[in-house]
Structure formats: structure tokens, C-alpha cells
Amino acid sequence: PNPKGKIAIFTGCVLDFVYVDIATSVVKALNMAGYTVEMPLDQACCGAPATYMGDVENAKKAAAMNVEAMAADEYDYIVSACPTCTHALREYKEFFKDEPEMYKKAEAVGKKTFDFSKLLSMLGGLESEGDGKEVKVTYHDSCHMKRALGVSEEQRELLKKTKGVELVEMEGCDKCCGFGGSYSIKYPEMAGPILQEKIQHIVDTGAEVVAVDCPGCMLQIRGGLDARGLENIKVKHTAELLVEKRPQA
Structure with a gap:
């Protein structure tokens, strides 16, 4: 009833079409923090796939669409739950160095864009301590x-402050999981062993849940666990885990 401010959520392709539950959890968490959240409907892919494939023309088109769609002057913050998308939005101004008006708009979008865990931390986290149900969690750092x-x-502080969460660090927590966008598809013979090492480090912690902040890493690690018959170990986005531990959300 008395919101502290208004946030725009940039869903990107994965949260919009695959992991909708992550987007829902992001909205719930930010609502709990006292902010209204809107999803600008004219947004498109962040353009990162095109950028990394060298298709600058289409990457710039995506950037222009999103700069206009996210309308930075209407929101206090822009949130994403995908670090690759977050990074892309923050770099949009580089496409418009020779276009002063668009550069200004893109710069404004970049300055207001934060990844979920960073933004929630900036906003003071969540007031509720959590449900207190014990769960052992390990965290995987995505490269981006x-x-x-x-x-x-x-993200670690948000998890540690949640009553019932026991955070156990895995060996090589910040080593790549082998996903790397299309890398894991193009070079499975190289990505496979990287993933297997990550899975073993997860298993060694005895954790019930792997927390991540990247949907791509979630896809990769879930696949690696399933392939080894380890469906008992769940992979969850930090936003999902924080909301699940607060049933009143």
C-alpha cells in the first residue's frame, strides 16, 4: 500500500520462456522488500548471444529496443536475475557512442540496472528471518x-541471514560450470569434464541445494546432476530459495 519505489524487471529470454518461476520469485522478494515491480512488455532479448557471435548489427537492434522499453526515467531500479543480461544492459551505451541522445538513454539504463542479489542487498535484504527449517546449501559463482x-x-550474506540456511562452500566455487552459452554445445568434449568436476565438488559438500544466480548455470548443473542420478540435490536461484524460506510471500 505504501511502496518505497518502483522497479522494472528485465526477464531476458530464459526467465520469460523457460524459468518463469525465477522471475516470479524475484518479484515476490522485491515486493517483500517494499517495492512494486513492473515488466515492460516491449523488451526483447538482451542481445548478448548476438554480441558473442559477432552479429553487432542485431545486438545493437536489441539494445535499442530495450533502452526504449525499460524507460529508465520511470523507475528507481532495473533488475535482472541473469548476470549475462545484467552485464549486457550495463554495456548498452557502447553501441551508441556516435548517437548522443541514445547514448544518454542507454547510460541511464545501465546505471539503474542491477542483478537481483546485488539489488536486494542494496535495499537492505528481507525483514523476515526465514522459516528456520534446516537446509544445507552450497553456492556456485557464475563467471559473469x-x-x-x-x-x-x-548473495552469500543474504543466504547466511536466512534462518535455517547452512551455507557450505564447495571447492572451486567460482570455477566455470562449463556452460558458457553455446560453448557447452559446440565443445562438449571440453565442457563435459569441467561440468563433472563441478558436480563432484557439489557432492563433496553434502549439500541438499545448490544456489546459483545464473539461469544458464542452473540449466548446466541440473543436467549434470540428473545425468549422475543425483536428483535429490536441487538447484535453485537465490531468489527462489529466499522466497521459499519465507512462506508468507
């Missing part, structure tokens, strides 16, 4: 989250 965005402590 830690290396491109420099976010690694905020």
Missing part, C-alpha cells in the same frame, strides 16, 4: 556474476 559484475559476497 563474479568477474564481470564483481558480485560474490552479497
Whole structure:
């Protein structure tokens, strides 16, 4: 009834079409933090796949669509639950160095865009301590989250402050899971062993849940666990885990 502000959610392709539950959890968590959340309907793919394939023309088209759609001046923040999307939005201004008006708009979008865990931490986290039900969690750092965005402590603090969560660090927590966008499809002979090492490190912790902040890593690690018959170990986005531990959400 008395929102602290208004946030736009950038869902990207994966949250919009595959992991809708993650997007729902992001909205719930930010609602619990006191903010209204809207999803601008004219948004498109973040453009990262085109960028990484060298298709600058279509990457720029996606950037232009999203800069207009996210309308930075209408929101206090823009949130994404995919570090690759977050990084892409923050770099949009690079496409418009020779277009002053678009550069200004893209810069505004970039400055207001944060990944979920970073933003929730900035907003003070969640007031409820959690349900207190014991669960052992280990955390996997995605490459974009830690290396491109420099976010690694905020999500851990959010988890540690949640009553009932026991956070156990795995060996090589910030080593790649082998996904890398299309890398795992193009080079399975290289991605496979990287994934197997990650799965073994997860198993060694005895954790019931692997927390991640990247939908791509979620897809990869879930597949690796399933392939070894380890369906008992769940993979959840940090947003999902935080909301699940607070049933009143």
C-alpha cells in the first residue's frame, strides 16, 4: 500500500520462456522488500548471444529496443536475475557512442540496472528471518556474476541471514560450470569434464541445494546432476530459495 519505489524487471529470454518461476520469485522478494515491480512488455532479448557471435548489427537492434522499453526515467531500479543480461544492459551505451541522445538513454539504463542479489542487498535484504527449517546449501559463482559484475559476497550474506540456511562452500566455487552459452554445445568434449568436476565438488559438500544466480548455470548443473542420478540435490536461484524460506510471500 505504501511502496518505497518502483522497479522494472528485465526477464531476458530464459526467465520469460523457460524459468518463469525465477522471475516470479524475484518479484515476490522485491515486493517483500517494499517495492512494486513492473515488466515492460516491449523488451526483447538482451542481445548478448548476438554480441558473442559477432552479429553487432542485431545486438545493437536489441539494445535499442530495450533502452526504449525499460524507460529508465520511470523507475528507481532495473533488475535482472541473469548476470549475462545484467552485464549486457550495463554495456548498452557502447553501441551508441556516435548517437548522443541514445547514448544518454542507454547510460541511464545501465546505471539503474542491477542483478537481483546485488539489488536486494542494496535495499537492505528481507525483514523476515526465514522459516528456520534446516537446509544445507552450497553456492556456485557464475563467471559473469563474479568477474564481470564483481558480485560474490552479497548473495552469500543474504543466504547466511536466512534462518535455517547452512551455507557450505564447495571447492572451486567460482570455477566455470562449463556452460558458457553455446560453448557447452559446440565443445562438449571440453565442457563435459569441467561440468563433472563441478558436480563432484557439489557432492563433496553434502549439500541438499545448490544456489546459483545464473539461469544458464542452473540449466548446466541440473543436467549434470540428473545425468549422475543425483536428483535429490536441487538447484535453485537465490531468489527462489529466499522466497521459499519465507512462506508468507
